[in-house]
Amino acid sequence: MIYLHKILPFLFSPLVITLLLVVYGVFRNKKRYSVAGLILLYASSTFVVADFLFEKLEGKGLKADAKDAPRADAIVVLSGMMSPVQGAAGPVTEWSDADRFFAGIDLYQAGKAPRLIFTGGVLPWEKTSQSEGAVLKAHAQRFGIPEASISVSGDAQNTAQEAVAVRAMLTDSKILLVTSAFHMLRAKQQFERQGFEVSAFPVDFKVRANAFTPMDLMPDPRALGLTDVVVREWIGRLYYQLSAWMRPSGD
Incomplete structure (x- = not known):
């Protein structure tokens, strides 16, 4: 079960979805799928997107003393x-x-x-x-x-x-x-x-306190890593919600 728990988020990572879209577009001669994959990869690799998504996970909380x-x-x-x-x-x-x-x-x-x-x-x-x-x-x-x-x-x-x-x-x-x-x-x-x-x-807050700069629109592997963490956490939350729904409290 632990392997499934770790593999599922990987299958839905932006990089894997991009690869699937590009490959499908090439082999089916449907360029729009390849273009969509590349757009997804670009967006997922920018701090504008990564910070926005991470803020949804972290909420508006502040680091406490x-x-x-x-x-x-x-x-x-x-x-x-x-x-x-x-x-x-x-x-x-x-x-x-x-x-x-x-x-x-x-x-x-x-x-x-x-x-x-x-x-x-x-x-x-x-x-x-x-x-x-x-x-x-x-x-x-x-x-x-x-x-x-x-x-x-x-x-x-x-x-x-x-x-x-x-x-x-x-x-x-x-x-x-x-x-x-x-x-x-x-x-x-x-x-x-x-x-x-x-x-x-x-x-371990990930949303940066920096003001927006044009560099936030540039692809960055660190931003892609953060977007991947967002996807993994969403899937983890869904997994535990489904588990709680299927099992009575206290099991």
């Missing part, structure tokens, strides 16, 4: 900020985006909860000897967080499994949930489904 967050029983930091790479002695992990980690550290040091929980994110195709949560725990200890205050959930392959894994280890109900702003709506729903009272602490 840890000192302004409410108190909770635990701080829960979701996985998804590290990637496995090949090291001299075998596979190791490197940061891809550390915002979630540092937000969890800031919240703990601000006294917002006595417990810091990292989810045990792990994917079957990744060559790692331990979950992302275990790696993050070690990093948190280097920042002076007592080991007794840090927990790592059981292994999880997606957001729904993360929520279930945290519920299995935490009987308290109030949590501060830390994840990327575009991912927060879906994550919050999954943790509330497990009976948690969730206070959202979104980070």
Whole structure:
């Protein structure tokens, strides 16, 4: 199921749809399809489009300061900020985006909860000897967080499994949930489904604060990557909505 969950967004990515339209147009001698594909690729590769779409995911929320967050029983930091790479002695992990980690550290040091929980994110195709949560725990200890205050959930392959894994280890109900702003709506729903009272602490905002410039109309692979993330998140939200509709609450 996890493979299907990851493959479906890929099939609907702007790059794949563009390729299908262009190939169809060439082989069927229908230029309008090829042109439509190229227009889609251009639009998806501009920051004008990427920022507009991402703002719909992130909403109008602003990056908050840890000192302004409410108190909770635990701080829960979701996985998804590290990637496995090949090291001299075998596979190791490197940061891809550390915002979630540092937000969890800031919240703990601000006294917002006595417990810091990292989810045990792990994917079957990744060559790692331990979950992302275990790696993050070690990093948190280097920042002076007592080991007794840090927990790592059981292994999880997606957001729904993360929520279930945290519920299995935490009987308290109030949590501060830390994840990327575009991912927060879906994550919050999954943790509330497990009976948690969730206070959202979104980070990793993608919508830029820059004023518009003509460069925003130029194709940029970074913008295409953001548009692809939008498509993946839309599909993820639809998947979980359908799952909730098909299963009664609490299953």
